[in-house]
Amino acid sequence: MTPPAGNALRQRCLEAVAEEGRRVRVLVEDVEAGRTDAHWGTPVPWVPAWTVRDLVGHLGAVHRWATAIVRAGSTRQPAAPPRPPEDGLADWYAAGLADLVTALRDTPADAAAWHMSPTAEKTAASWVRRQAHELTVHRMDLEVAAGVPVSGVDPALAEDGVDEVLRVVVPRWAHTEPLRTATATVAVRSVDSGRAWLVRVTDGGVEVRNADAPADARLEGPADALLRRLWGRPAEVVLTGDPAAESLLRGR
Known part of the structure; x- marks a missing residue:
């Protein structure tokens, strides 16, 4: 499997934002209408500190934040995300999603856009990618909370999520503990395509190469399982070597 690049990757991520967002919107409507086992106060099993309301509020706020960043056309740091409303959460979420999809589709990929990571390209394309993977992971969170089967993730999209x-x-x-004072190497490999990454952490520096080589820890599995694992969700993967080294790669 050859990873998508450039315009093809952006288009795949745009499709994911629309489709994953639609799945979330339908689930949110089902929760509000009482058509699932979940209600707004139901805990999210994969994110125990959150309820379903917290999860939907987070997603809706981030959608609006990303929309504002993309439309600003600037690399200046934006204002904080808005707070979700107490009532009408389903309609509020749907409106924010629709606005996000429009903004991402209509904004040129190379338009200037702030990003919180020092290694991300400061362009609108980075936010298409970020929202695609944000929605994919949180859609699974919501499915688990609602007691419905968890849908899989296309391997190519999941591998890009791992890469991100x-x-x-x-x-x-990298400037925070434990990364700031750690030294370790971790090999990550997708069994779907054989795509591999070698990550070297050295006192707050992070270097990533497309390579499969010996390392302090090795993480292997299907791409969607790797994506869940790296975001701290349950996943069937194979970990060998130093667990502390592998834990450095978890998203927060």
């Missing part, structure tokens, strides 16, 4: 965690998300936290 390793190259964009982990470096965002």
Whole structure:
């Protein structure tokens, strides 16, 4: 499997934002209408600190934040995300999603856009990618909370999600513990395509290469399982070597 690149990757991520967002919107409507086992106060099993209301509020706020960033056409740091409303959460979420999809589709990929990671390209395309993977992971969170089967993730999209965690998300936290004082290497390999990454952490520096080589820890599995694992969700993967080294790669 050859990973998508450039315009093909952006188009695949745009499709994911629309489709994953639609799945979330339908689930949110089902929760509000009492058509699932979940209600607004139901805990999210994969994110125990959150309820379903917290999860939907987070997603809706981030959608609006990303929309504002993309439309600003600037690399200046934006204002904080808005707070969700107490009532009308389903309609509020749907409106924010629709606005996000429009903004991402209509904004040129190379338009200037702030990003919180020092290694991300400061363009609108980075936010298409970020929202695609944000929605994919949180859609699974919501499915688990609602007691419905968890839908899989297309391997190519999941592999790009893994790539984003390793190259964009982990470096965002490199100035914090435990990354700031750690030294370790971790090999990550998708069994779907054989795509591999070698991550070297050295006192707050993060280097990622497309390579399969010996390392302090090795993480292997299907791409969607790797994506869940790296975002701290349950996943059937194979971990060998030093668990502490592998834990450095978890998104927050």
